[in-house]
Amino acid sequence: MSASYDIIVVGGGHNGLTCAAYLAKAGRRVLVLEASDRLGGAAANRELAPGITGPGCAHVLHQLHPAVRNQLKLKKHGLKLVARQLPTVSLGQDGRHLTLTGKRIDGLGESGDREAWPALHRRLLRMAGALHPSLSQTAPRMGSGDWRDWLAFAKLGLRLKMLGKTDMREFLRIVNMNVFDLLNDELADERLKGALAFDAVLGSNFGPRSPGSVLTWLYRLAGDLGNSDGLAIPRGGMGEVAEAMANAARSFGAEIRTDARVRRVIVENDRACGVELDSGESVRAKLVISNADPKRTFLSLVGAEHLDTGFQRRLKAFRTNGIAAKLNLVLDGAPEFTGLDMALLGGRLILAPDMGYVERAFDHTKYGEYSVAPALEIIIPTLHDGGLAPVGRHVMSVVVHYAPYELKGGWEAGREGFADKVVETIATVAPKLPGQIVARQMLAPPDLEREFGMTGGHWHHGDLAVDQMLMLRPVPGFAQYASPVPGLYLCGAGTHPGGGVMGAAGMNAAKRILAREASS
Amino acid sequence: MTNPAPALYQAPLLTTPFHSRLQPFALTNEWLRWGGYTTVDCFTDVATEYFSIRNSATLYDVSPMRKYRIAGPDAERYMNRLLTRDAAKIRPGRAAYAVWCDDGGKVIDDGTVFRFSETEFRLNSQEHQECWLEDSAIGFNVVVEDITEAVAGLALQGPLSCTVLRQLGLDGIADMKPFGIAEFPFEGGALTVTRTGFTGDLGYELWITPDLAEILWDRLFEAGRLYRLTPVGSKAVNMARIEAGFIQTNTDFMAAETVAHISRRRSPFELSLDWLVDFDKGHFNGRRALLRERESGPRYRVVGLDIEGSKPAQDALIYVGRTHQVGFVTSAIWSPTAKRNIAIATLQTAYADRSEGLWAEIYVNKELKWDKTTARCRVVERPFYNPPRRRATPALDF
Numbered sequence: 001m002s003a004s005y006d007i008i009v010v011g012g013g014h015n016g017l018t019c020a021a022y023l024a025k026a027g028r029r030v031l032v033l034e035a036s037d038r039l040g041g042a043a044a045n046r047e048l049a050p051g052i053t054g055p056g057c058a059h060v061l062h063q064l065h066p067a068v069r070n071q072l073k074l075k076k077h078g079l080k081l082v083a084r085q086l087p088t089v090s091l092g093q094d095g096r097h098l099t100l101t102g103k104r105i106d107g108l109g110e111s112g113d114r115e116a117w118p119a120l121h122r123r124l125l126r127m128a129g130a131l132h133p134s135l136s137q138t139a140p141r142m143g144s145g146d147w148r149d150w151l152a153f154a155k156l157g158l159r160l161k162m163l164g165k166t167d168m169r170e171f172l173r174i175v176n177m178n179v180f181d182l183l184n185d186e187l188a189d190e191r192l193k194g195a196l197a198f199d200a201v202l203g204s205n206f207g208p209r210s211p212g213s214v215l216t217w218l219y220r221l222a223g224d225l226g227n228s229d230g231l232a233i234p235r236g237g238m239g240e241v242a243e244a245m246a247n248a249a250r251s252f253g254a255e256i257r258t259d260a261r262v263r264r265v266i267v268e269n270d271r272a273c274g275v276e277l278d279s280g281e282s283v284r285a286k287l288v289i290s291n292a293d294p295k296r297t298f299l300s301l302v303g304a305e306h307l308d309t310g311f312q313r314r315l316k317a318f319r320t321n322g323i324a325a326k327l328n329l330v331l332d333g334a335p336e337f338t339g340l341d342m343a344l345l346g347g348r349l350i351l352a353p354d355m356g357y358v359e360r361a362f363d364h365t366k367y368g369e370y371s372v373a374p375a376l377e378i379i380i381p382t383l384h385d386g387g388l389a390p391v392g393r394h395v396m397s398v399v400v401h402y403a404p405y406e407l408k409g410g411w412e413a414g415r416e417g418f419a420d421k422v423v424e425t426i427a428t429v430a431p432k433l434p435g436q437i438v439a440r441q442m443l444a445p446p447d448l449e450r451e452f453g454m455t456g457g458h459w460h461h462g463d464l465a466v467d468q469m470l471m472l473r474p475v476p477g478f479a480q481y482a483s484p485v486p487g488l489y490l491c492g493a494g495t496h497p498g499g500g501v502m503g504a505a506g507m508n509a510a511k512r513i514l515a516r517e518a519s520s
Numbered sequence: 521m522t523n524p525a526p527a528l529y530q531a532p533l534l535t536t537p538f539h540s541r542l543q544p545f546a547l548t549n550e551w552l553r554w555g556g557y558t559t560v561d562c563f564t565d566v567a568t569e570y571f572s573i574r575n576s577a578t579l580y581d582v583s584p585m586r587k588y589r590i591a592g593p594d595a596e597r598y599m600n601r602l603l604t605r606d607a608a609k610i611r612p613g614r615a616a617y618a619v620w621c622d623d624g625g626k627v628i629d630d631g632t633v634f635r636f637s638e639t640e641f642r643l644n645s646q647e648h649q650e651c652w653l654e655d656s657a658i659g660f661n662v663v664v665e666d667i668t669e670a671v672a673g674l675a676l677q678g679p680l681s682c683t684v685l686r687q688l689g690l691d692g693i694a695d696m697k698p699f700g701i702a703e704f705p706f707e708g709g710a711l712t713v714t715r716t717g718f719t720g721d722l723g724y725e726l727w728i729t730p731d732l733a734e735i736l737w738d739r740l741f742e743a744g745r746l747y748r749l750t751p752v753g754s755k756a757v758n759m760a761r762i763e764a765g766f767i768q769t770n771t772d773f774m775a776a777e778t779v780a781h782i783s784r785r786r787s788p789f790e791l792s793l794d795w796l797v798d799f800d801k802g803h804f805n806g807r808r809a810l811l812r813e814r815e816s817g818p819r820y821r822v823v824g825l826d827i828e829g830s831k832p833a834q835d836a837l838i839y840v841g842r843t844h845q846v847g848f849v850t851s852a853i854w855s856p857t858a859k860r861n862i863a864i865a866t867l868q869t870a871y872a873d874r875s876e877g878l879w880a881e882i883y884v885n886k887e888l889k890w891d892k893t894t895a896r897c898r899v900v901e902r903p904f905y906n907p908p909r910r911r912a913t914p915a916l917d918f
Contacts, residue, residue: 304659
């Protein structure tokens with residue numbers, strides 16, 4: 001039995017650390033317990049080979065919520081960017097690539113998209129702007145009768161209304177559409193449409209033709225808003241974001257322990273009052289906040305006997321199967337992409353030459369197969385940060401779409417074959433690459449699940465889709481960070497507004513908890 | 521689940537294992553649909569069947585009742601989370617009445633629980649519960665199995681029911697306590713007997729594998745030859761049920777999962793089943809909602825009414841004074857045994873213990889002409905009829 005705390009945060013992912021920092025800042029005695037030996041969860045660094053650091057899962061920073069960055073003074077606590085405003089390059093298979101840098105677009109050739117894309121982009125950003133404020137607020141409850149919930153709905157409605165008649169009508173028209181149809185209506189260039197469609201479905205169990213893929217795109221754009229750094233690479237790797245958050249939390253007095261795996265949440269007299277660690281140690285606190293995903297939190301840490309069947313039934317329906325795999329390659333030199341200027345190599349490289357390519361890649365997952373020609377997002381962090389690897393060595397970090405959670409024949413048998421496919425796919429645009437690889441590491445969804453404790457290996461802790469957003473995330477009736485078990489709260493990506501290295505869920509949860517516990 | 525999904529509704533309706541034996545008695549062909557099965561509503565004459573329940577011995581086919589086997593190391597924990605009452609207090613070899621609730625603390629269904637051992641229970645219910653029971657099993661080391669089609673059931677009820685079983689040769693049957701469970705060898709198989717029933721009288725329920733069902737029926741008729749053993753249908757059983765004061769799902773309250781409007785769901789408190797809710801046993805489905813309801817008080821209570829006159833008050837509205845409606849009747853009969861005009865009603869809580877000032881507006885059809893009449897009524901204790909023989913152990917010999 002060790003010292004008592006006001007609050008225990010289970011899991012030192014970026015949301016858990018953000019939540020802890022806010023609560024410690026408000027004067028609470030906070031303890032963060034992280035199962036692994038490092039902080040950051042899916043945004044942590046990972047040693048790929050001796051002396052070579054790469055991103056465990058997340059590899060580019062673009063959604064860190066400005067409020068989190070500023071209020072926690074992350075810069076002061078060590079968050080430095082080695083690159084910002086990275087261009088996005090849509091790799092063409094003929095060596096002719098397309099580059100998007102903010103509003104600028106290069107490599108279009110003769111196409112009406114030169115005017116059409118900026119117009120569409122501006123319109124989408126206006127719509128995303130109406131959604132953006134909702135990201136940093138607790139989702140309102142439906143039918144609660146509480147005036148604050150009504151106000152939140154009214155504000156969202158008002159923001160949509162404020163778009164004006166044309167935009168609002170357009171928003172309502174496209175919000176449940178698929179991105180394939182929308183982009184075919186608006187644009188012509190296949191590489192442009194391919195890369196945009198890829199963004200729309202990134203991290204979702206969607207293909208470009210899945211209904212709702214416009215909403216997931218708008219949601220992503222909303223998350224990007226207000227972030228003046230664009231696509232950025234932190235110095236020291238993505239793990240440094242969490243380190244800065246941890247430093248902020250510590251500066252406010254929070255205590256953080258790694259290698260402290262929580263085995264269960266202790267519930268006594270129908271109230272969460274502490275946790276028991278794998279070591280057998282138990283720690284008491286007035287509140288327990290879980291950064292773990294909702295299924296793991298309730299089904300593994302809390303246990304069914306403390307939950308109602310209906311709640312559990314809704315939790316079961318929360319879709320948590322991951323769709324993306326992570327391939328990290330260690331190279332003995334900088335790769336060369338046919339026709340790609342070296343200056344652009346450090347950008348965010350997308351291999352999704354057209355929307356049909358992405359859709360075909362998606363098709364396989366429906367039948368428990370991996371994509372034979374996957375769509376890819378490639379980042380080479382070592383080009384920006386020499387400290388991550390010895391001179392001459394490079395890390396290529398690849399997010400691979402699509403990889404089903406349950407692979408026919410199993411991932412043990414399929415993992416290396418899939419890695420070969422990904423390498424072959426990259427080789428279509430970078431032919432010398434296979435000869436440069438000195439080490440590789442493939443993390444399929446079950447590996448991500450094991451590595452980071454995320455049920456289903458989903459980096460958002462659950463699909464972002466209209467039925468799992470806002471007041472429906474993670475389950476209807478419990479979307480306000482609270483749980484059915486008194487004293488237990490959630491703060492992870494499985495809550496509103498979801499995943500991405502944003503920190504908003506952790507921040508919202510902390511604010512909600514402070515307000516609730518103050519009033520109770 | 522290893523069993524194929526039981527056929528819910530199929531045409532023609534399913535027949536029970538006793539069908540071949542029921543049919544010759546069903547002279548008036550009054551069949552009733554029950555859970556996908558065809559069962560007998562009335563064999564020949566309701567009055568005869570009813571009086572047989574109260575005066576001799578009767579057989580009622582309860583095979584359509586849904587029967588679930590719940591077994592495994594976590595069976596007791598599972599049942600405790602499912603039911604509002606403490607399953608740990610149901611000892612092996614005992615049966616009990618129970619309700620189970622949704623998250624909002626509203627009753628999904630009621631039924632009887634048999635506990636065969638530390639690790640095996642059976643849950644009998646009127647409605648299909650497969651999905652709820654399966655989803656409730658997440659996180660528990662139990663197997664939930666629908667064994668409805670593997671177990672045939674017969675209710676043997678009435679003052680002579682023990683006598684008939686003695687004639688059948690069941691040793692020690694008279695010493696069986698109410699809500700007891702016993703097993704007897706029968707024709708190379710096993711006959712499970714529980715001292716349970718829906719009539720509020722001395723009675724037993726007999727459970728057997730379908731292959732032995734017809735033999736059991738025949739043996740019972742041989743054994744009951746001198747005791748006027750009579751098959752009875754649902755109509756007569758329903759009269760006895762109302763006299764016993766038992767409520768019935770979808771008759772006296774709506775199953776929570778089937779209502780069109782959520783305000784029509786009822787909690788155990790609203791059904792006056794407070795004694796079935798045990799807040800001290802740890803968490804169970806609906807506990808948090810029921811704790812809140814205990815604070816705020818239930819909206820309704822289910823009560824027994826004694827109504828002036830002899831006109832059955834089925835579907836009557838209940839008033840305080842002449843204009844203020846405070847409730848409604850869900851089951852009502854003229855009780856031939858209690859010689860009272862009785863009803864089961866739902867009343868607003870504030871009026872649920874009125875012994876005066878309540879009026880029933882009774883609707884009467886007089887040769888096609890609907891008429892209404894008002895009658896004084898008062899809230900009374902249930903059961904309306906409660907003979908000592910119901911609980912006497914050893915069972916009384918008539």
